[in-house]
Amino acid sequence: MNWRYLIPASFSAMALVVACGTTDSTGEEDDEKGPDLSDQDLTVPRAAGPLEFTEPCRAGKRLTIAAVGDVLLHSPLQKQAYERGFESLWTGVTRIVGQADLTYANFEGPAAAGVNSSGQAVRDPGLVFDNAVYTSYPMFNYNPGLIPALQTLGVDVVSTANNHAMDRRSLGADKTIEAMKEHGLPFTGTRPSTEPDAPRYAITEKNGFKIGWIACSFSTNGIPDPKKQVLMCFTDTAEIERTIADLKTRTDAVIVTPHWGVEYVYTPGKDQKDLAKRFINAGALAVFGGHPHVVQPWEKVTAADGREGFVIYSLGNFVSGQTPTPRRASLVLYLGLTKDGAGKVTINGARYVPLTMRSWTVEPSDKAENSSETRNLVETMFGKWNAMGSNDALTTTPSCR
Numbered sequence: 001m002n003w004r005y006l007i008p009a010s011f012s013a014m015a016l017v018v019a020c021g022t023t024d025s026t027g028e029e030d031d032e033k034g035p036d037l038s039d040q041d042l043t044v045p046r047a048a049g050p051l052e053f054t055e056p057c058r059a060g061k062r063l064t065i066a067a068v069g070d071v072l073l074h075s076p077l078q079k080q081a082y083e084r085g086f087e088s089l090w091t092g093v094t095r096i097v098g099q100a101d102l103t104y105a106n107f108e109g110p111a112a113a114g115v116n117s118s119g120q121a122v123r124d125p126g127l128v129f130d131n132a133v134y135t136s137y138p139m140f141n142y143n144p145g146l147i148p149a150l151q152t153l154g155v156d157v158v159s160t161a162n163n164h165a166m167d168r169r170s171l172g173a174d175k176t177i178e179a180m181k182e183h184g185l186p187f188t189g190t191r192p193s194t195e196p197d198a199p200r201y202a203i204t205e206k207n208g209f210k211i212g213w214i215a216c217s218f219s220t221n222g223i224p225d226p227k228k229q230v231l232m233c234f235t236d237t238a239e240i241e242r243t244i245a246d247l248k249t250r251t252d253a254v255i256v257t258p259h260w261g262v263e264y265v266y267t268p269g270k271d272q273k274d275l276a277k278r279f280i281n282a283g284a285l286a287v288f289g290g291h292p293h294v295v296q297p298w299e300k301v302t303a304a305d306g307r308e309g310f311v312i313y314s315l316g317n318f319v320s321g322q323t324p325t326p327r328r329a330s331l332v333l334y335l336g337l338t339k340d341g342a343g344k345v346t347i348n349g350a351r352y353v354p355l356t357m358r359s360w361t362v363e364p365s366d367k368a369e370n371s372s373e374t375r376n377l378v379e380t381m382f383g384k385w386n387a388m389g390s391n392d393a394l395t396t397t398p399s400c401r
């Protein structure tokens, strides 16, 4: 099937470049060409040393945030989920994701019940991959049962701003928001078509920490967004900076989750690095990136006023149907925060557990079969100093014990 006929020619060329594709073994979705990588450096950047922050052992209240990458359900994953439950996609990581105080994931695609790929309301098929309402690449849509399943995994907040946010047009973005509200899952990065002034940030409260979340996307794959529902990283930057500054006065920490970068490339571009620096300078404490389908490095970024910020340029695919080894390698990131008696919040440390996706479930790499390549890739990039085993007790400050 030539998917280019599914969408109008006016934006098919752009979708060809930036859609999140797959080369799954069923062969039904292996028509993705992807970006031209001929002028890209495709070596895996090697961690130079441990990632450390000043005063990891500072006294105060603590919060550990977990972050996982893109939740991108290609057809084999949806088929499995609709038959055996969404949990079947991640049973092996329930404990390591759930042990953090607060967990973030990128929700890549609409969860719009009864909406077809033209953005029209039709009869909903239920928990069935009908390839009409519930579809895969190049225009995704998931049964909203995915939302409570992620909550059961421990996910507390998601990004809905990504290049698939408009895959069911305005109606799909609205239905996705309605489903998030119905299940009480905070989301960030999109707003209802009928509420042009609705905020596109979220605020979570846990263990005495108020965290502000702001998601944005580099693109909507050329699909029009006439009501400006999706916050755009590179064209709405000034608005994002103002929101960061505002939230900084009302929360303990602000985290920005941009959807950006070149697919399949391990090194962040200058555009990503410049934007991350702007977000940290505007007052963000951390930046969790996604979209490239592979992991990209982390680093400490010090703001002009001396604050220490944390940036990970790409968390990789958390769950996807993409089968090449680098696209099956990701991590669960743990970022530790400390709040002192005066209310000052700093980062105390960052750690991670390498993950491997196999057909079709994600597992810790130290438990997954044939995972030495995915594990080596992640440990090369982030270093063994900050790595954790899947059975280790969670701490972001092992040196303080």
Ligand SMILES: [Zn+2]
Residues within 6 Å of the ligand: 020, 108, 162, 163, 164, 259, 290, 291, 292
């Ligand atoms: Zn994406």
